[in-house]
Amino acid sequence: MEKDQLIAEMKKIVGEENVLHSKEALYAYSYDATPGHIYMPDVVVSPGNVQEVSAIMKFANEHKIPVYPRGSGTNLSAGTAPLKGGIVLLMLRFNKILDLDLENLIAEVEVGVVVQDINDYVAPHGLIYPPDPGTVKTASLGGTICENSGGLRGLKYGITKNYVQGLEVVLANGDIIHTGGKNVKDVSGYDMTKLFTGSEGTLGIITKAYLKLVPKPEAQASMIAVFNTLEDAGNAVSDIIAAKIIPATMEILDNSSIRTVEDFMHVGLPTDAAAILLLEVDGHPVIVADEKEKVLEVLKKNNAAEVTLAKSPEHKEQLWTARRMALPCLAKLRPTTFVEDATVPRSKLTQFLKIVTKAAKDYNVTIGTFGHAGDGNMHPTIVCDLRDKEEMERVHKAMDVIFRGAVELGGTLSGEHGIGLGKLPWMELQHGKEGMNAMKAIKRALDPNLILNPGKLIGEC
Numbered sequence: 001m002e003k004d005q006l007i008a009e010m011k012k013i014v015g016e017e018n019v020l021h022s023k024e025a026l027y028a029y030s031y032d033a034t035p036g037h038i039y040m041p042d043v044v045v046s047p048g049n050v051q052e053v054s055a056i057m058k059f060a061n062e063h064k065i066p067v068y069p070r071g072s073g074t075n076l077s078a079g080t081a082p083l084k085g086g087i088v089l090l091m092l093r094f095n096k097i098l099d100l101d102l103e104n105l106i107a108e109v110e111v112g113v114v115v116q117d118i119n120d121y122v123a124p125h126g127l128i129y130p131p132d133p134g135t136v137k138t139a140s141l142g143g144t145i146c147e148n149s150g151g152l153r154g155l156k157y158g159i160t161k162n163y164v165q166g167l168e169v170v171l172a173n174g175d176i177i178h179t180g181g182k183n184v185k186d187v188s189g190y191d192m193t194k195l196f197t198g199s200e201g202t203l204g205i206i207t208k209a210y211l212k213l214v215p216k217p218e219a220q221a222s223m224i225a226v227f228n229t230l231e232d233a234g235n236a237v238s239d240i241i242a243a244k245i246i247p248a249t250m251e252i253l254d255n256s257s258i259r260t261v262e263d264f265m266h267v268g269l270p271t272d273a274a275a276i277l278l279l280e281v282d283g284h285p286v287i288v289a290d291e292k293e294k295v296l297e298v299l300k301k302n303n304a305a306e307v308t309l310a311k312s313p314e315h316k317e318q319l320w321t322a323r324r325m326a327l328p329c330l331a332k333l334r335p336t337t338f339v340e341d342a343t344v345p346r347s348k349l350t351q352f353l354k355i356v357t358k359a360a361k362d363y364n365v366t367i368g369t370f371g372h373a374g375d376g377n378m379h380p381t382i383v384c385d386l387r388d389k390e391e392m393e394r395v396h397k398a399m400d401v402i403f404r405g406a407v408e409l410g411g412t413l414s415g416e417h418g419i420g421l422g423k424l425p426w427m428e429l430q431h432g433k434e435g436m437n438a439m440k441a442i443k444r445a446l447d448p449n450l451i452l453n454p455g456k457l458i459g460e461c
């Protein structure tokens with residue numbers, strides 16, 4: 001179809017003011033937070049209600065035009081990159097919290113709402129919506145549902161899929177369906193809610209969600225522990241869980257990340273430490289006091305060189321600086337930053353960190369690793385220069401070793417950032433041919449013309 005005709009049809013559906021097609025606008029939506037993936041779309045369309053989404057999908061399906069749903073564009077797997085041209089479907093006009101049901105502890109929320117805004121809305125009622133990716137203040141609910149995002153509280157509270165109870169979805173042919181809802185228990189039919197959660201925009205356009213909320217914990221205790229060997233840090237992580245304590249947060253930074261943060265921030269981090277762990281236990285004050293003591297015991301037993309307890313919320317923020325600043329500080333080192341998120345069973349954490357350290361050394365690339373130690377979800381962060389072909393070859397070799405290493409340890413390519421385009425080469429390694437075929441069959445059944453975010457997550461069908 002001619003581009004002008006496509007633009008005219010989109011304007012008929014959503015109104016002229018909700019269609020962008022200038023060269024500058026198209027360029028602005030040609031990429032997301034992932035480096036190295038720039039593809040020009042033909043048009044950017046912002047629908048304002050589910051009927052408009054349905055009309056767009058019917059038209060796109062009939063004319064076999066690719067559609068790329070997009071929230072805030074903060075994903076790290078090129079999930080919104082318009083690989084084959086077509087329509088970028090910007091969902092940010094879906095910006096309302098429709099209902100807060102305090103009897104059922106359920107919020108009904110449109111997908112363009114920013115995740116932090118959900119928390120701010122429910123906080124006066126003593127509630128939280130736990131999924132908290134680093135981008136909690138910018139990411140849209142729809143993006144976090146489609147990436148099945150996690151965050152710092154994943155260990156105790158779980159990830160997005162644990163809080164999405166129902167969805168409104170527009171299918172590739174324009175049909176509008178509803179999955180799940182307010183029922184805590186619901187085994188009527190396939191679990192379509194879970195299928196769409198984490199589907200990276202390849203199976204349908206999500207327009208609203210029913211979200212489970214939980215009571216805000218009454219008390220917290222936070223601390224930072226310094227270790228001189230990776231083994232001690234890794235063993236401390238396993239031993240805390242083995243002691244039947246599930247901290248809300250258990251984060252790790254390796255030496256390379258510690259040094260980089262200290263170079264930029266000068267906050268007094270121990271630059272010769274092999275690793276630091278940041279921990280928080282939360283819940284009823286009596287349980288928190290008990291768990292804090294047990295955690296301190298485990299840290300001591302595993303040779304923590306130093307442990308500092310947060311004396312106030314402000315002090316906690318200060319201690320947490322290292323974790324919050326790890327990525328921004330690493331990103332300052334070089335022009336290009338790849339944040340990976342290979343994940344292993346937590347008992348294999350030390351082995352995995354050693355694989356990453358060796359890959360960095362063998363291929364002479366700079367990798368800082370930090371992440372959600374309690375979930376075994378690491379973020380090996382490779383800083384480099386995309387323009388340097390020779391360096392990029394070494395970067396890709398290091399990535400190959402890291403992803404293969406994770407899968408060989410019984411891990412996964414992605415704990416929370418999704419597959420998108422970047423990790424496609426390793427998908428068959430993790431899922432096998434048969435596993436990939438099953439996923440492709442689901443895609444073909446729901447999107448026979450392959451118009452929804454084509455080429456992503458499972459590759460070509």
Ligand SMILES: Cc1cc2nc3c(=O)[nH]c(=O)nc-3n(C[C@H](O)[C@H](O)[C@H](O)COP(=O)(O)OP(=O)(O)OC[C@H]3O[C@@H](n4cnc5c(N)ncnc54)[C@H](O)[C@@H]3O)c2cc1C
Binds near residue numbers: 141151206
């Ligand atoms: C600095 C930084 C830190 C981060 N930290 C974390 C972290 O701690 N944990 C974590 O899990 N992630 C993290 N991320 C990744 C990212 O923020 C999350 O994946 C986020 O959930 C994406 O939300 P978004 O609105 O930006 O989605 P987008 O990037 O716009 O889209 C993400 C995917 O969802 C699809 N999509 C979006 N909206 C819809 C919809 N309505 N219907 C169907 N498909 C849709 C898109 O096609 C795309 O495939 C981080 C990213 C950055 C840059």
